[in-house]
Structure formats: structure tokens, C-alpha cells
Amino acid sequence: MPARTLVIDGETWQVFPSGFVTPNTGDEFGLLFVRGDGPTTEVRVTRYAPMAATAPDAALAALSDVELRRLFQYAQTSEHSPEAGYRAR
Numbered sequence: 112m113p114a115r116t117l118v119i120d121g122e123t124w125q126v127f128p129s130g131f132v133t134p135n136t137g138d139e140f141g142l143l144f145v146r147g148d149g150p151t152t153e154v155r156v157t158r159y160a161p162m163a164a165t166a167p168d169a170a171l172a173a174l175s176d177v178e179l180r181r182l183f184q185y186a187q188t189s190e191h192s193p194e195a196g197y198r199a200r
């Protein structure tokens with residue numbers, strides 16, 4: 112999956128589809144925002160539903176930087192998302 116690079120508040124984030132789509136086959140999918148690497152990696156996750164039925168890679172490519180920044184504002188930390196490793200106890 113191709114990633115997008117986005118600078119938010121001076122920090123560089125890589126953005127890419129999580130690979131998880133909802134059961135209704137493509138109506139929405141997860142977007143991962145990843146910053147850093149190794150033990151300092153920070154992951155934030157949000158959901159995105161494109162207006163037209165399209166593959167996640169194509170939908171991500173069609174988003175403007177302004178739209179990605181808006182989605183980032185709604186992103187949760189990875190501790191709250193099954194796409195990024197959260198597991199119910």
C-alpha cells in the first residue's frame with residue numbers, strides 16, 4: 112500500500128490504509144497515521160468513508176492534505192483500535 116507523507120504541527124506522519132474494511136465490503140476503512148520508528152513509534156487511527164465506491168488506495172490518493180489533517184483531528188491513539196493492535200481483555 113502506498114503511503115502519503117503529511118506534516119502536522121511540525122511532525123512528519125506517514126498515512127496509509129489499515130487494510131481493514133467494514134463487513135459491507137468497502138463502505139469505510141481505517142486510516143493509520145504513523146510517526147517515528149522502533150519503540151518511539153506513535154500510531155493514530157481513524158475511519159474514512161469515501162463518497163464514491165473505490166479501493167482504499169485510490170480513495171487515500173484522492174484526499175487533499177487539508178482533508179487528511181481534518182481526519183487526523185478525529186484519530187484515536189492505537190490503544191483504542193483493533194487495526195493497530197488493541198485487544199479486548
